[in-house]
Amino acid sequence: LGRGLDTLITIEPSSTLESIFGQTHADEGSSxxxxxxxxxxxxxxxxxxxxxxxxxxxxMVEARIFDRKAMAMQRQGRLATYAPFQGxxxxxxxxxxxxxxxxxxxxxxxxxxxxxxxGYPWELLILGRVGDERGGQVPEGVNVLPPSxxxxxxxxxxxxxxxxxxxxxxxxxxxTSFGDGATSEGDFHEAMxxxxxxQTATIFFCQNNGYxxxxxxxxxxxxxxxxxxxxxxxxPGERVDGxxxxxxxxxVQEATERARSGGGPTLIEAVTYRMGPxxxxxxxxRYREGSEADSWEERDPLRRVRLLLEKAxxxxxxxxxxxxxxxxxxxxxxxxxxxxxxxPTLEEMLTRMHAAGPEPE
Amino acid sequence: MTERTLAQALNxxxxxxxxxxxxxxxxxxxxxxxxxxxxITDGLRDxxxxxxxxxxxxxxxxxxxxxxxxAVAGLRPVAEMQFMGFSYPAYDQIINHVARIRxxxxxxxxxxxxxxxPYGGGIGAAEHHSESTEAIYAHIPGLRVVVPSTPRDAxxxxxxxxxxxxxxxxxxxxxxxxxxxxxxxxxxxxVDIGPARVERPGDDVTLISWxxxxxxxxxxxxxxxxxxxxxEVLDLRTLIPLDRDAIALSVSKTGRAxxxxxxxxxxxxxxxxxxxxxxxxxxxxxxxxxxxxGWDTVFPLxxxxxxxxxxxxxxxxxxxxxxxx
Numbered sequence: 001l002g003r004g005l006d007t008l009i010t011i012e013p014s015s016t017l018e019s020i021f022g023q024t025h026a027d028e029g030s031s032x033x034x035x036x037x038x039x040x041x042x043x044x045x046x047x048x049x050x051x052x053x054x055x056x057x058x059x060m061v062e063a064r065i066f067d068r069k070a071m072a073m074q075r076q077g078r079l080a081t082y083a084p085f086q087g088x089x090x091x092x093x094x095x096x097x098x099x100x101x102x103x104x105x106x107x108x109x110x111x112x113x114x115x116x117x118x119g120y121p122w123e124l125l126i127l128g129r130v131g132d133e134r135g136g137q138v139p140e141g142v143n144v145l146p147p148s149x150x151x152x153x154x155x156x157x158x159x160x161x162x163x164x165x166x167x168x169x170x171x172x173x174x175x176t177s178f179g180d181g182a183t184s185e186g187d188f189h190e191a192m193x194x195x196x197x198x199q200t201a202t203i204f205f206c207q208n209n210g211y212x213x214x215x216x217x218x219x220x221x222x223x224x225x226x227x228x229x230x231x232x233x234x235x236p237g238e239r240v241d242g243x244x245x246x247x248x249x250x251x252v253q254e255a256t257e258r259a260r261s262g263g264g265p266t267l268i269e270a271v272t273y274r275m276g277p278x279x280x281x282x283x284x285x286r287y288r289e290g291s292e293a294d295s296w297e298e299r300d301p302l303r304r305v306r307l308l309l310e311k312a313x314x315x316x317x318x319x320x321x322x323x324x325x326x327x328x329x330x331x332x333x334x335x336x337x338x339x340x341x342x343x344p345t346l347e348e349m350l351t352r353m354h355a356a357g358p359e360p361e
Numbered sequence: 362m363t364e365r366t367l368a369q370a371l372n373x374x375x376x377x378x379x380x381x382x383x384x385x386x387x388x389x390x391x392x393x394x395x396x397x398x399x400x401i402t403d404g405l406r407d408x409x410x411x412x413x414x415x416x417x418x419x420x421x422x423x424x425x426x427x428x429x430x431x432a433v434a435g436l437r438p439v440a441e442m443q444f445m446g447f448s449y450p451a452y453d454q455i456i457n458h459v460a461r462i463r464x465x466x467x468x469x470x471x472x473x474x475x476x477x478x479p480y481g482g483g484i485g486a487a488e489h490h491s492e493s494t495e496a497i498y499a500h501i502p503g504l505r506v507v508v509p510s511t512p513r514d515a516x517x518x519x520x521x522x523x524x525x526x527x528x529x530x531x532x533x534x535x536x537x538x539x540x541x542x543x544x545x546x547x548x549x550x551x552v553d554i555g556p557a558r559v560e561r562p563g564d565d566v567t568l569i570s571w572x573x574x575x576x577x578x579x580x581x582x583x584x585x586x587x588x589x590x591x592x593e594v595l596d597l598r599t600l601i602p603l604d605r606d607a608i609a610l611s612v613s614k615t616g617r618a619x620x621x622x623x624x625x626x627x628x629x630x631x632x633x634x635x636x637x638x639x640x641x642x643x644x645x646x647x648x649x650x651x652x653x654x655g656w657d658t659v660f661p662l663x664x665x666x667x668x669x670x671x672x673x674x675x676x677x678x679x680x681x682x683x684x685x686x
Contacts, residue, residue, distance in 0.1 A: 104434070137467035145433070146465045150457050156423055157458065160430015160438075167386065167412065167436060174430070190423030197418055352464045353503050355471070355526035 040307025087275035090301030094248030152185030181212025201259035242270030389441030460503030517552025534573035
């Protein structure tokens with residue numbers, strides 16, 4: 001272990017990426033950057049070590065266990081509405097893994113995996129969904145804003161954060177994560193335009209998961225791809241296989257390096273699929289065929305990495321069992337912490353609107 | 362000390378803030394090269410640099426949202442909305458994010474920022490340029506709402522707003538920008554956000570107003586005094602937090618109150634003031650509280666402005682009404 005995977009696996013670049021990875025979008029022709037095929041074979045050399053690959057895989061496993069736990073807790077009445085991310089683990093873990101600890105993140109209610117990998121503790125993500133504002137109080141040093149519940153309003157915050165860091169003279173970047181639906185909001189336009197005009201170190205990370213609740217992406221926009229929108233703002237746009245954790249990691253890494261060296265913002269479209277419902281109060285059978293989700297099962301972001309690792313001699317059933325056991329243990333411990341937070345008091349509710357608390361009567 | 366108009370006092374306040382605190386950044390439409398449509402930021406870009414005073418694209422939500430990010434990152438942005446009516450596209454950012462981040466993160470993240478808005482009518486402007494919808498901002502928990510009516514208060518409250526750990530909506534009365542003038546200190550000074558100011562002490566009736574309508578309120582007080590009345594004038598200066606003690610103290614003494622504002626009557630901020638008076642002073646009241654306000658209409662265009670704006674005469678009549686019986 002520890003050797004570069006490129007020394008282990010080298011496969012000729014495939015002739016058409018689309019033959020590996022189906023399109024969710026009308027544009028059958030547009031290509032997207034991809035390295036790991038659904039069957040675990042590799043399109044090109046992978047510039048990550050086996051250890052790094054195993055670590056990314058372990059993070060995705062932990063994220064999926066969290067997602068399942070959260071869904072179960074919601075069914076048990078222990079969480080308020082929950083928005084599952086199953087199927088999008090590679091996009092979220094890959095993007096967060098490309099960031100530095102002190103970078104900023106503004107993301108959505110579906111981005112628990114991304115937020116967690118960027119430093120947001122599981123117990124606070126759970127506490128927020130339990131219905132407690134203290135879930136938004138991330139530890140000092142973690143620069144991840146509480147998940148945005150409005151669609152799209154948080155994108156421009158990553159412009160201001162990066163702009164502020166630029167004026168402070170740091171090289172921190174700000175990554176904002178959003179879905180395909182958010183690109184129709186006026187906020188998207190204002191954020192993209194401001195970022196490009198001031199060349200802020202902002203990464204616009206769009207997880208195109210095919211649907212905005214029930215509305216398919218093909219109807220959301222007439223642009224050929226979401227990445228194509230970047231051209232109008234004068235910034236690079238990248239389209240990447242969002243179910244390929246290494247492809248996402250590399251493209252976000254490229255964007256952060258460019259941003260840190262003064263090269264300005266980048267739009268990255270990670271093409272992925274929401275395996276589950278929009279939220280726990282939604283029934284996807286009303287707007288999509290079950291066979292569609294089935295077809296994405298084989299493109300599962302975890303499965304392909306497991307197959308790859310297996311071929312590279314970096315995966316065993318025993319290791320998988322250990323991973324799952326350890327992740328479950330950490331998540332169960334986080335649940336215990338979140339559920340043992342005392343009931344909030346009226347005083348606490350009244351004193352967090354302003355620095356000095358409510359106005360005296 | 363230098364004699365300054367309210368507009369010059371604000372310019373001086375921003376100048377002093379930029380000089381004394383490197384975290385202060387100004388952003389808005391046309392505020393750099395031309396110094397803003399009202400010239401409030403005149404000369405500041407040349408003096409402090411284009412990386413302190415930013416001309417921005419025409420996008421109010423973008424301006425406020427970017428300023429929000431800067432504030433969370435540790436700067437002290439001062440965003441200008443060209444007119445209050447242009448703040449509505451940014452209302453989502455203001456309500457959903459600026460006002461809430463402290464609550465959402467239980468104090469972990471805050472947005473210490475100022476959103477300046479020229480407000481009010483009386484200058485014959487086009488539609489949307491004469492708004493005085495302070496009540497819609499006052500209704501949003503998490504915001505401070507400040508409305509100065511004198512040059513001294515304008516500079517001092519602006520510097521206090523920039524220092525404030527929470528977001529402040531700072532309303533600037535367009536009609537008073539150049540029509541009031543006074544000697545004010547050249548140094549850095551603050552006027553605390555919160556306390557109202559008794560501008561003129563009196564015993565018979567209290568006139569309560571803020572911002573642009575202070576001009577007519579002052580004139581009405583002079584007219585009433587000429588008729589032999591002793592009039593107290595209270596300038597609220599800040600709507601949120603509301604100085605309920607100052608209102609109660611004054612009206613308990615005079616037993617009569619007239620609340621004056623330019624905004625439409627219904628659900629205007631005067632209703633909050635009147636409610637405060639009945640809660641605190643009911644047994645001292647000698648007459649029903651009077652409200653003098655704009656009509657429940659859209660602010661009209663130039664030829665009808667005189668129909669809309671509360672006049673000195675309407676204020677005088679309302680005060681006389683509290684003295685009937």
